[in-house]
Amino acid sequence: MGSAIAVAVSETPIALPNAQNLDGFVANAANTVFTVPQTGRYCINYDIKIMSVFMMRSELLVDGAIVSAATVNPVLSISKYNFQIILNLIAGDTISIRLSGLNVEATL
Numbered sequence: 001m002g003s004a005i006a007v008a009v010s011e012t013p014i015a016l017p018n019a020q021n022l023d024g025f026v027a028n029a030a031n032t033v034f035t036v037p038q039t040g041r042y043c044i045n046y047d048i049k050i051m052s053v054f055m056m057r058s059e060l061l062v063d064g065a066i067v068s069a070a071t072v073n074p075v076l077s078i079s080k081y082n083f084q085i086i087l088n089l090i091a092g093d094t095i096s097i098r099l100s101g102l103n104v105e106a107t108l
Contacts, residue, residue, distance in 0.1 A: 011059075014048060014097045036093040044070070046097050047082040054078075056101035060085070063093055 013032035024037030036042070048058055058081035060070035070085045081099075089095070 011098045011100045014058075014099060016097075033094050033096045036089045036091055036095065038091045040089065041086060042089050043084065043086050044095065045082070045084045046070075048080070048097070048099070050079045050081075052079060054101075056081075056099050058083070059098050059100065061094075061096045061098065062087065062089065 013030070015031040016027070016034075017031075022034070026035045026037070027033070044060065046058070046060065055074065055077040057074075058072045060067045060083065067085065067087070070083050072081045072083055
């Protein structure tokens with residue numbers, strides 16, 4: 001079983017697992033924000049699986065701004081949120097993933 005997180009209506013950052021190949025990316029202490037090491041074109045994938053079914057949104061953020069093209073906003077409750085996108089990023093940009101939409105405790 002995964003870790004439990006309290007999801008807020010406005011936003012809840014998702015911490016990524018510690019066992020990652022970051023290839024120069026630097027993570028903050030909570031493993032929720034990652035800094036891009038060099039300017040380039042990046043393929044970003046995310047796959048969030050929750051033990052229960054909820055009506056939430058998953059969002060990719062670059063420098064704190066939502067990338068609307070990489071938002072999963074279902075019309076029905078789901079337990080799996082995934083997306084893939086290719087983005088041009090600049091060295092120093094930050095990327096993160098969050099859930100929002102309900103006040104619930106979700107187990108990843």
